[in-house]
Amino acid sequence: MSRPDPDIDRILTEAAGRFGTPAYVYLTDLIEERIAALEAAFGRWFRLSYAMKCNPNPALLSWLKDRVPFIDVSSGGEFMLATGAGWNPARASFTGPAKREAELGRVIRDGLGELVIESLREARLADRIAGEAGRRQDVLIRIAPDRVPKGFGDQMAGRPSPFGIDVEEAPAALAEILSLPNLRVAGMHVYSGTQCLKPAAIVENWGIFIAIFRELCAAHDLRPDRLIFGSGLGIPYHPGDAALDLDEVAAAAAPGLEALKADPRFAGTELVLELGRYLVGPAGYFVTRVISTKDSRGSRIAICDGGMNGHLAASGHFGMVLRRNYVMHRVGEDEGGEEKIDISGPLCTSIDKLGSNVALPRVEAGDLIAIHASGAYGPTSSPVNFISHPTPREVLATGGQLTDATRIEGAGLRD
Ligand SMILES: Cc1ncc(COP(=O)(O)O)c(C=O)c1O
Structure with missing residues (x-):
């Protein structure tokens, strides 16, 4: 469990409320800090190239084009996305x-x-x-x-x-x-x-x-x-x-x-x-809303609207040998007191799990769970159309200003 940062929680709550969940929220102020840190450490030798495979969101690409000198594309499609975003x-x-x-x-x-x-x-x-x-x-x-x-x-x-x-x-x-x-x-x-x-x-x-x-x-x-x-x-x-x-x-x-x-x-x-990931990974959060909770044979489970279908990597099925929990927190004030809970998604498969035995403040239906380090290998690395749930929203947050940057529209029925 990680302590929530009230400023970030305000942004995540607003993004979820305005644009819906599940949602990826990319905080450009954090990316800016990471670019500055890389330049301070390595700028005397290296210029940076952004490997867009990790996050090809067009709004993000467009934001990055004035801040990073080069871009690496890995398909004709990525080339079109990059040039379409102004590179x-x-x-x-x-x-x-x-x-x-x-x-x-x-x-x-x-x-x-x-x-x-x-x-x-x-x-x-x-x-x-x-x-x-x-x-x-x-x-x-x-x-x-x-x-x-x-x-x-x-x-x-x-x-x-x-x-x-x-x-x-x-x-x-x-x-x-x-x-x-x-x-x-x-x-x-x-x-x-x-x-x-x-x-x-x-x-x-x-x-x-x-x-x-x-x-x-x-x-x-x-x-x-x-x-x-x-x-x-x-x-x-x-x-x-x-x-x-x-x-x-x-x-x-x-x-x-x-x-x-x-x-x-x-x-x-x-x-x-x-x-790729070093630039944008830690600047992104995946926000999923708890649809219901279940106490099952001694375990408490939060069942959420976005799981493996929206965030394959956090479910442990994107190149991980052993599934380990991502760092995550329950959005909102922490009144103290934690309990162990499993976090699962909306799919009809037991592998749709985002967390096992996570220590969080009491989680109830309606709460938001924020998965950290989610700015890279997110929506485009996930089976977003599996079982036709709504695909994740993507939101760009720049200095507290939120923009809907959703790229992938699936067949899911939205609220
Ligand atoms: C050729 C190439 N460049 C860049 C990357 C980006 O790696 P990372 O996001 O871990 O920085 C990869 C990752 O697979 C790659 O294959």
Whole structure:
């Protein structure tokens, strides 16, 4: 159980009252603070790129476009959403292991900044499409390292993986890509692990990237415009998780990054930190209303209007091995006294559970439960149409001003 912040509770209560529940509420003031913290810690080396897969809400994208220099899209659809929200396509990179011809054609013709090449198939296809469009397309080569340190919640390399070109294959692949007439190798990209709360592991991982960048660039005599570092920065989700100390990460990363910057080969290179959840995750709350409570065989259960269908990650079914409760609180004044309660959703399945044995003040029908760390991998990562309940509302809260930013309208019957 986490103590409610009265200012945040006021916003969550107003959002639920005005727009309905379940609802995601994104607090842009908190995102602003996170951008400032990242810039203070890493700004001397890195510029930021927002991986929009974690939250592609158009209102949020539009807000972010004046605050973060770059954006990473992972599909033609995300590219359309980003440009529709006002992002200049030249500021976008495009990652993803299964890019289709139609998507490549669209982004290349529309002026994508950098195509992140994940395979030779993709390089050859992009070269043909760029030639037909009369363009020379900037590309970054995505490398899959052979090692990811322990401590990452999700590993995308270090074992067989669909992402990027395996580092062992990279020298030969790079030689071929460099020979393609309609592609220009502007740099490299590594994103090998995510959700890490251990500073030493993050820094070790960046060290692996640096070694790869140095070796490949030296072997091919490249002076890259840009090197993208997949941040791996994690956020606390569960009771007892400690937030990352960015200064600790920066202090430990400084020698490797300074040495890279001091190398004449990289004098003109821009380093980019690609990240999603760290920027927006802790700035979002999922608010679900208790429809009824049940005392069942010694347990008390709150049955809510939004559960796994609205927030798959909090139900433990989005890449978690063991289900653990997210930090959550009951919205409203805390009169003291807590009891253990299970939090379940509206679906007819026993896996629709947002909390087990959570210590909360007495919960009654009509109360609101707020799940923390919900600004990333929320509505678009959830089976929102399962059983056709109303899809979650999305609300952008900027300095106390609330805007309905709902993107997904399902078949659900609203109140
Ligand atoms: C290529 C790439 N970039 C960025 C991200 C964003 O990761 P996170 O939201 O954990 O920062 C991911 C996550 O899967 C990814 O695959």
